[in-house]
Amino acid sequence: MQKGYFGQFGGMFVPELLMPPLLEIEEAMNTIVPSEAFQAEFKALLEDYVGRPSALYRCPNLSKRLGFNLWLKREDLNHTGAHKINNALGQGLLCRHMGKQVLLAETGAGMHGVATATAAAMLGLECVVYMGAEDVSRQSHNVKRMGLLGARIVPIESGTRTLKDAINAALRMWIAEQRTTHYCFGTAAGPHPFPTLVREFQSVIGREAKEQMLRKAGKLPDYVVACVGGGSNAIGAFHEFVPHGEVQLIGVEAAGTGEPGCHHSAPLNLGTPGVLHGAMSMLLQTKDGQIEPSHSIAPGLDYPGVGPEHAGLQASGRARYATVNDSQAYNAFRTLCREEGIIPALESSHAVAWALENVRSIPKKSDVLVCLSGRGDKDMGIIEEFEKNLKG
Amino acid sequence: MSILTERIRSANASGRKAVIPYLPAGFPDRERFWAEVSALDAGGADVIEIGVPFSDPVADGPVVEAASLECLEHGVTLEWILAELGRRKGAFRAGIVLMGYYNPFLQYGLERLGRDCAAAGVGGLIVPDLPLEESGPLRAALAGTGTECICLVGLNTPPERLAEYARVARGFVYFVSVLGTTGVRESLPEEVLAKLAQVRPAFSVPVALGFGISRPAQVAPFGDLIDAAVVGSALIKRLREGGDGAGFMKDWREGASLG
Numbered sequence: 333m334q335k336g337y338f339g340q341f342g343g344m345f346v347p348e349l350l351m352p353p354l355l356e357i358e359e360a361m362n363t364i365v366p367s368e369a370f371q372a373e374f375k376a377l378l379e380d381y382v383g384r385p386s387a388l389y390r391c392p393n394l395s396k397r398l399g400f401n402l403w404l405k406r407e408d409l410n411h412t413g414a415h416k417i418n419n420a421l422g423q424g425l426l427c428r429h430m431g432k433q434v435l436l437a438e439t440g441a442g443m444h445g446v447a448t449a450t451a452a453a454m455l456g457l458e459c460v461v462y463m464g465a466e467d468v469s470r471q472s473h474n475v476k477r478m479g480l481l482g483a484r485i486v487p488i489e490s491g492t493r494t495l496k497d498a499i500n501a502a503l504r505m506w507i508a509e510q511r512t513t514h515y516c517f518g519t520a521a522g523p524h525p526f527p528t529l530v531r532e533f534q535s536v537i538g539r540e541a542k543e544q545m546l547r548k549a550g551k552l553p554d555y556v557v558a559c560v561g562g563g564s565n566a567i568g569a570f571h572e573f574v575p576h577g578e579v580q581l582i583g584v585e586a587a588g589t590g591e592p593g594c595h596h597s598a599p600l601n602l603g604t605p606g607v608l609h610g611a612m613s614m615l616l617q618t619k620d621g622q623i624e625p626s627h628s629i630a631p632g633l634d635y636p637g638v639g640p641e642h643a644g645l646q647a648s649g650r651a652r653y654a655t656v657n658d659s660q661a662y663n664a665f666r667t668l669c670r671e672e673g674i675i676p677a678l679e680s681s682h683a684v685a686w687a688l689e690n691v692r693s694i695p696k697k698s699d700v701l702v703c704l705s706g707r708g709d710k711d712m713g714i715i716e717e718f719e720k721n722l723k724g
Numbered sequence: 725m726s727i728l729t730e731r732i733r734s735a736n737a738s739g740r741k742a743v744i745p746y747l748p749a750g751f752p753d754r755e756r757f758w759a760e761v762s763a764l765d766a767g768g769a770d771v772i773e774i775g776v777p778f779s780d781p782v783a784d785g786p787v788v789e790a791a792s793l794e795c796l797e798h799g800v801t802l803e804w805i806l807a808e809l810g811r812r813k814g815a816f817r818a819g820i821v822l823m824g825y826y827n828p829f830l831q832y833g834l835e836r837l838g839r840d841c842a843a844a845g846v847g848g849l850i851v852p853d854l855p856l857e858e859s860g861p862l863r864a865a866l867a868g869t870g871t872e873c874i875c876l877v878g879l880n881t882p883p884e885r886l887a888e889y890a891r892v893a894r895g896f897v898y899f900v901s902v903l904g905t906t907g908v909r910e911s912l913p914e915e916v917l918a919k920l921a922q923v924r925p926a927f928s929v930p931v932a933l934g935f936g937i938s939r940p941a942q943v944a945p946f947g948d949l950i951d952a953a954v955v956g957s958a959l960i961k962r963l964r965e966g967g968d969g970a971g972f973m974k975d976w977r978e979g980a981s982l983g
């Protein structure tokens with residue numbers, strides 16, 4: 333199989349001008365990342381700066397009510413509030429090792445932007461964040477955080493003014509600034525080597541979770557569940573378990589409002605194969621190959637594509653991908669707040685919702701491990717708005 | 725010989741650089757587009773690049789992007805472009821090239837694309853997000869149809885990659901003049917000259933220079949290192965400002981003969 337493919341998905345569909353910097357990152361991924369020095373530095377940062385290992389928490393109240401053990405991998409406890417920091421620090425370190433001075437990032441919900449701005453500040457790098465103008469206004473809290481951390485935020489007015497357009501703009505800037513700039517791609521999508529590089533940095537989630545499950549439950553989980561936007565927290569949670577065929581891997585996509593014909597963010601369930609942002613994967617597109625707008629109540633899931641490794645895992649049958657709609661995610665959000673005292677990100681609430689919604693088909697006493705990818709502080713405005721509409 | 729090579733060489737034989745105007749299909753609107761293509765052709769364009777609009781044009785600057793998105797709003801599809809070209813087959817002296825991103829071509833179906841491009845008289849496809857590594861399926865689908873897959877190279881393409889591109893290059897090779905996106909620039913970087921000195925001997929097909937070119941005087945310094953110039957954003961701007969394809973070609977034909 334060709335380099336950077338997962339079955340028929342993946343590849344490097346980019347302008348020739350981006351091939352040299354991508355090949356340079358691939359080379360760095362294969363030589364610098366596995367080196368002892370890099371791994372030691374990365375590990376120390378994850379421990380002392382991010383606060384890893386993150387807790388594995390068995391929800392006592394919900395487990396009792398549901399009849400199966402609901403385990404949460406607490407990425408929400410990480411510094412900056414989500415799994416995104418694992419990848420941003422990994423790539424920030426790599427940027428420094430490659431001798432570049434600028435970290436460029438795109439962001440939708442703002443979590444990857446905050447994580448990259450944080451890594452840049454700590455590692456002494458400059459940071460530029462591209463963000464759709466629509467997202468700048470939806471996620472003003474994170475925009476302020478990035479500003480405090482010293483990042484320059486560039487609002488993107490083109491297209492749908494969301495994440496997909498921020499990625500287009502970031503790729504364009506990277507073409508011009510490749511000599512000084514590392515593009516810190518925020519999820520396990522995009523051209524090779526990003527899906528593999530991001531998975532490498534995020535697989536700490538599954539590695540820790542496996543060790544913690546064996547210690548606390550004495551066995552592997554029966555299900556590993558994670559929300560899928562681009563797919564980085566999910567692939568990070570899945571990777572360690574892929575060889576264990578008895579562990580069911582469940583990715584959860586956002587079904588939007590769930591009404592027929594509504595915008596959603598479920599390319600694995602409702603999309604078709606195509607090429608966007610440098611990779612062949614599943615896509616929301618018209619029959620003519622134009623990219624369709626996406627929607628989710630969770631800004632971090634609002635993306636018309638998905639990482640190619642997930643498309644590959646779906647095609648091979650190793651992982652299953654389900655959908656959860658906005659109100660199911662909201663209900664899960666409320667449930668976790670009220671019954672466990674944890675305010676989850678709306679993205680992560682999709683994964684929790686899958687477990688709550690499938691209580692009938694999940695065998696009693698199963699161990700269900702859900703990746704709680706982030707915390708919900710950033711989502712207060714969306715929640716307020718959603719509740720206003722519920723009442724109105 | 726590819727019709728594209730032939731058109732460029734014949735311009736060179738008459739002592740000038742070939743001129744390759746670029747216009748997104750359906751710009752400024754669906755009717756006037758074909759009138760402008762005819763005017764460019766009648767004005768002596770050697771090859772005409774027709775843009776296939778895409779929602780997410782990563783290699784384009786703001787001028788081309790905005791024009792492409794307008795075309796999508798006008799309902800332009802690849803199907804429409806190929807059907808309209810088919811009806812006009814033989815009507816243009818210029819070679820016809822389609823420039824577009826991979827996904828619309830892929831969704832059209834690569835084999836069907838090869839067939840329909842041949843039927844419509846398309847001499848080549850330029851696919852800016854399809855580097856050598858990924859171009860196998862498209863090349864296979866185009867093989868033997870008379871439609872060539874045009875290679876793009878740039879300032880940062882290392883000699884080994886130039887050599888690999890040279891092995892498969894047909895029609896002409898597109899040299900991207902800037903580390904950046906399409907769009908008019910005041911001046912081209914100085915490294916262009918040095919890089920062209922590497923590119924020129926690597927390829928047996930003609931070398932076309934594109935991205936950032938607005939005035940004939942900009943290409944004059946490259947002398948024999950290039951055979952053709954591609955001009956896109958400047959033409960779009962001109963049409964927006966009330967100009968037309970005929971006036972555009974007049975300036976360029978006169979200017980390019982200096983080179």
Ligand SMILES: Cc1ncc(COP(=O)(O)O)c(C=O)c1O
Nearest residue numbers: 519561562563564565632679706
């Ligand atoms: C908390 C949280 N979870 C999940 C995601 C989705 O990203 P991915 O699918 O790459 O894990 C985001 C993206 O911003 C996020 O902030």
